Amino acid sequence: MKKDIHPDYHTVEVVMTDGTKFKTRSTYGQEGATITLDIDPRTHPAWTGGTQHLVDRGGRVSRFKDKFKGFGV
Secondary structure, X not given: OOOOOOOOOEEEEEEOOOOOEEEEXXXXXXXXXXXXXXXXXXXXXXXXXXXXXXXXXXXXXXXXXXXXXXXXX
């Protein structure tokens, strides 16, 4: 490996939205830094399989459906 071209890989603490903490290794910040998550995999619908709501503002979804209704699945 070439010297002085790789980022510093060190231990940091991650704080989840519910307050739980764990340590991991990262190139973020300095040794002992804390990463506070705004969104985490325990609560975000992308990971939990939560329900998705489609909001139709100004008929955009309706216009899209009308435009592509011939391509039905």
